[in-house]
Amino acid sequence: MKTPIIVVHVDLAAESIEHHYDVVAGRVRPCHGLRLFLWRGELPLGDLVLTAAGWPVSRARFRQLVAQAIAPAVGQRLFGVGFHPAVPERRPSLVPLPAPPLSALTALVNPLDRLTDLDSSGTNNGAARVSLVVCGQSRPAQLRRALAAVQALKPAPDEVVLVDNASNASKASSASTARELVADYPGIRYVHEARPGLSVARNRGLRETSGDIIAFTDADAEVLPTWLGWLIAALEAPEIMAVTGLLLPASLDTEHQLVFRNHLGGLGRSYRSQRFDSAFFRGMRRYGGRVWRIGTDSNMAVRRQAMELIGGFDERLAAGTHRPNGRSELWSVLLAQGWCCYYEPAAVAMALPSSLTSP
Amino acid sequence: MSYLYADVELEQPLPTLTLSDVDSGVGVIVRRRGILLGFVIAERAPSSVVSAQELEALIAASCAKTLVQDAVLESLGGRAMLSEISLTVAVCTHNRTAGLKQLLASLLPLREEWPFEMLVVDNDPSDDTTRNFVATLPDVRYVREDRTGLDFARNRAVAEATGEILAFLDDDTEVDRGWLTGLRLAWGEHPDAGCVTGQVLPFELATEAQITFERYGGFGHGFDTVRYVGPSLPGNRLYPLAAGIFGAGCNMSFRRDLVRDLGGFDEALDTGRPLPGGGDLDMFHRVVRAGYPLLYEPRYVAFHKHRREHSELRRQLWTWGTGLMAYLVKTLRAEPSRTPEVAWLLTWWLRFHLKAVARSLLRRGPLSPDLALAQLAGGFVGLAGTYGRSRRRSAAISARVARRTRE
Numbered sequence: 147m148k149t150p151i152i153v154v155h156v157d158l159a160a161e162s163i164e165h166h167y168d169v170v171a172g173r174v175r176p177c178h179g180l181r182l183f184l185w186r187g188e189l190p191l192g193d194l195v196l197t198a199a200g201w202p203v204s205r206a207r208f209r210q211l212v213a214q215a216i217a218p219a220v221g222q223r224l225f226g227v228g229f230h231p232a233v234p235e236r237r238p239s240l241v242p243l244p245a246p247p248l249s250a251l252t253a254l255v256n257p258l259d260r261l262t263d264l265d266s267s268g269t270n271n272g273a274a275r276v277s278l279v280v281c282g283q284s285r286p287a288q289l290r291r292a293l294a295a296v297q298a299l300k301p302a303p304d305e306v307v308l309v310d311n312a313s314n315a316s317k318a319s320s321a322s323t324a325r326e327l328v329a330d331y332p333g334i335r336y337v338h339e340a341r342p343g344l345s346v347a348r349n350r351g352l353r354e355t356s357g358d359i360i361a362f363t364d365a366d367a368e369v370l371p372t373w374l375g376w377l378i379a380a381l382e383a384p385e386i387m388a389v390t391g392l393l394l395p396a397s398l399d400t401e402h403q404l405v406f407r408n409h410l411g412g413l414g415r416s417y418r419s420q421r422f423d424s425a426f427f428r429g430m431r432r433y434g435g436r437v438w439r440i441g442t443d444s445n446m447a448v449r450r451q452a453m454e455l456i457g458g459f460d461e462r463l464a465a466g467t468h469r470p471n472g473r474s475e476l477w478s479v480l481l482a483q484g485w486c487c488y489y490e491p492a493a494v495a496m497a498l499p500s501s502l503t504s505p
Numbered sequence: 506m507s508y509l510y511a512d513v514e515l516e517q518p519l520p521t522l523t524l525s526d527v528d529s530g531v532g533v534i535v536r537r538r539g540i541l542l543g544f545v546i547a548e549r550a551p552s553s554v555v556s557a558q559e560l561e562a563l564i565a566a567s568c569a570k571t572l573v574q575d576a577v578l579e580s581l582g583g584r585a586m587l588s589e590i591s592l593t594v595a596v597c598t599h600n601r602t603a604g605l606k607q608l609l610a611s612l613l614p615l616r617e618e619w620p621f622e623m624l625v626v627d628n629d630p631s632d633d634t635t636r637n638f639v640a641t642l643p644d645v646r647y648v649r650e651d652r653t654g655l656d657f658a659r660n661r662a663v664a665e666a667t668g669e670i671l672a673f674l675d676d677d678t679e680v681d682r683g684w685l686t687g688l689r690l691a692w693g694e695h696p697d698a699g700c701v702t703g704q705v706l707p708f709e710l711a712t713e714a715q716i717t718f719e720r721y722g723g724f725g726h727g728f729d730t731v732r733y734v735g736p737s738l739p740g741n742r743l744y745p746l747a748a749g750i751f752g753a754g755c756n757m758s759f760r761r762d763l764v765r766d767l768g769g770f771d772e773a774l775d776t777g778r779p780l781p782g783g784g785d786l787d788m789f790h791r792v793v794r795a796g797y798p799l800l801y802e803p804r805y806v807a808f809h810k811h812r813r814e815h816s817e818l819r820r821q822l823w824t825w826g827t828g829l830m831a832y833l834v835k836t837l838r839a840e841p842s843r844t845p846e847v848a849w850l851l852t853w854w855l856r857f858h859l860k861a862v863a864r865s866l867l868r869r870g871p872l873s874p875d876l877a878l879a880q881l882a883g884g885f886v887g888l889a890g891t892y893g894r895s896r897r898r899s900a901a902i903s904a905r906v907a908r909r910t911r912e
Contacts, residue, residue, distance in 0.1 A: 163581045163582060199735035204695065206585030209578060209583070210578060210694070212577075213581060214574060214730075217577050218570060221570060228565070229569065245566040248515070248562075251565060252537065254572065255576060257577050257580060259580070
């Protein structure tokens with residue numbers, strides 16, 4: 147049996163590292179692992195697993211572990227080149243990869259403070275109309291948090307639709323609850339979809355909205371205020387058809403319920419952005435495509451054009467059916483046609499625990 | 506065939522490297538404010554020139570992560586204070602006074618930074634050269650160990666050392682000027698550790714055999730500090746049995762009392778010609794199994810003089826095979842319940858080396874067929890009763906020396 151993992155979020159900008167060490171020291175319990183998510187403000191930079199067996203470590207070692215965990219993402223945010231994630235299937239290249247200038251690297255002081263300069267480009271230039279579709283079912287407490295987070299988005303989407311596909315009779319009451327609940331959130335439209343399945347719900351969302359860009363989040367996840375800005379920024383390159391973000395467990399929760407939903411699983415979660423093109427697709431074909439690396443459809447934005455190209459989400463393949471892998475289909479089709487996808491971990495959605503109760 | 510070797514400091518303008526007509530590449534030790542930051546190795550045509558800009562790009566590509574990591578760590582508060590350990594440095598040597606001389610020339614000046622006890626264990630010497638040399642040095646202890654075998658000598662060092670921490674260096678290494686700082690940082694940050702291993706870089710890449718060995722991986726363990734603790738390591742099924750990941754015996758240090766409590770090094774391993782190897786792996790493994798953290802510290806650096814001749818390299822790879830297998834056989838004897846683990850490691854090892862042989866036959870990869878086969882063959886020999894024979898042999902050596910002493 148796996149040990150339960152307790153989640154702790156660590157904001158390196160908010161408190162000193164010594165304070166975080168004391169917090170972590172107070173949370174270590176026998177028989178538990180501790181997963182630390184390391185942030186600088188709203189920017190996720192890395193994670194770290196501490197086990198009771200490996201504890202205690204000295205304060206100096208704690209600082210070093212944090213530095214080791216976040217350095218690749220910090221480097222990529224600051225320099226762009228030289229810090230791209232390795233593709234595990236390929237042997238490391240002997241040809242030196244492009245790197246930032248050595249003088250810039252040696253001049254680096256207080257790198258974490260320099261990250262503040264690059265908050266999400268954050269602005270929707272107004273060129274594209276952006277729709278937001280919230281799908282899936284959730285408990286009222288989760289839904290409230292999800293909708294409140296949507297309302298706090300900056301920039302805000304041009305329209306928001308909640309597609310509720312609570313399908314059968316037993317859930318009819320939950321549907322009416324959701325409908326009433328949405329009424330408290332002005333600007334969010336409620337749509338009921340009778341057929342089950344997330345792909346069905348997403349297709350319904352596509353039909354109900356008119357944006358050039360459609361962002362998707364789930365009804366049991368809380369997006370960060372900068373979430374939409376990062377997704378839109380990634381779509382500024384015309385060849386990028388879809389962009390996915392990072393899904394993290396919110397708090398105080400065991401992480402296991404997320405393992406399935408998270409594209410990379412617990413260990414390989416990446417905090418570095420990555421571009422996936424047809425060359426990636428061709429290169430990975432002999433390993434079975436590996437398109438699931440691109441990300442999760444619980445947290446993404448696509449161009450309407452892309453959905454027209456591929457004819458919507460395949461309703462045979464999605465969560466709620468017996469083949470829950472709609473997104474891999476989507477990525478494969480896009481890449482095979484020569485388009486690109488992008489992974490932007492700064493676009494964070496936090497999965498809310500199902501145990502969440504109303505305040 | 507040789508590589509041009511350079512030692513560059515990032516705070517100063519980088520040099521232009523001009524290869525001679527026999528050089529086929531460059532090896533560059535990179536430092537910043539004297540502290541070792543990286544090691545760059547690149548193939549180049551003979552008589553070509555590596556300009557300062559080109560060198561800068563090579564260094565940037567290989568050290569970018571370390572530089573950013575150092576900057577992040579600095580902003581979080583940096584590394585710990587140096588520990589004020591009482592330290593004994595032991596060199597076990599056997600008829601290699603010239604090597605010992607060079608090592609001590611690099612090591613003894615570090616005593617100005619922090620004092621330590623220096624101990625030379627002369628293992629069954631054929632003459633008095635080493636004794637006479639050590640006698641000329643101030644504050645260096647000389648101990649003669651008559652029982653032939655590296656682990657007899659190491660255990661003698663454990664018995665003789667007065668320091669709380671005991672560091673071992675082989676007589677075919679020289680230390681980096683940051684060696685002692687790295688060692689003290691590691692022990693300062695991990696006061697609970699049982700063992701700290703250091704980085705081992707090539708001292709030179711002057712012959713084809715040395716380049717082949719380094720291309721094959723050398724002793725490289727990377728530029729990140731790693732702390733191993735506990736019975737498992739996610740993503741590594743061979744842990745902690747595949748003890749090669751922990752470090753190398755030519756640059757390692759222990760809490761002296763722990764080594765003594767664990768019963769010392771296994772004297773049937775590392776017995777010179779018949780079974781030269783495995784004692785370091787066995788000790789790393791026992792330290793981790795006993796529940797103590799084991800540290801790998803990249804800034805605790807020694808430079809190893811790789812074997813210069815092809816035949817010596819072949820012999821070294823052969824001994825890696827025998828040493829590993831003898832260590833596995835020993836582990837299995839001590840803990841029969843770990844058969845599945847050992848079987849898994851054997852399977853992995855066999856597959857890995859069969860592949861290496863296949864690659865070498867196709868002229869891919871760094872090893873020539875005879876080198877790849879040597880390690881595989883060494884492994885089989887190691888499995889075929891070598892450990893048992895070695896135990897009887899080392900018992901006989903002990904008995905003979907004891908008898909001679911009585912007489």
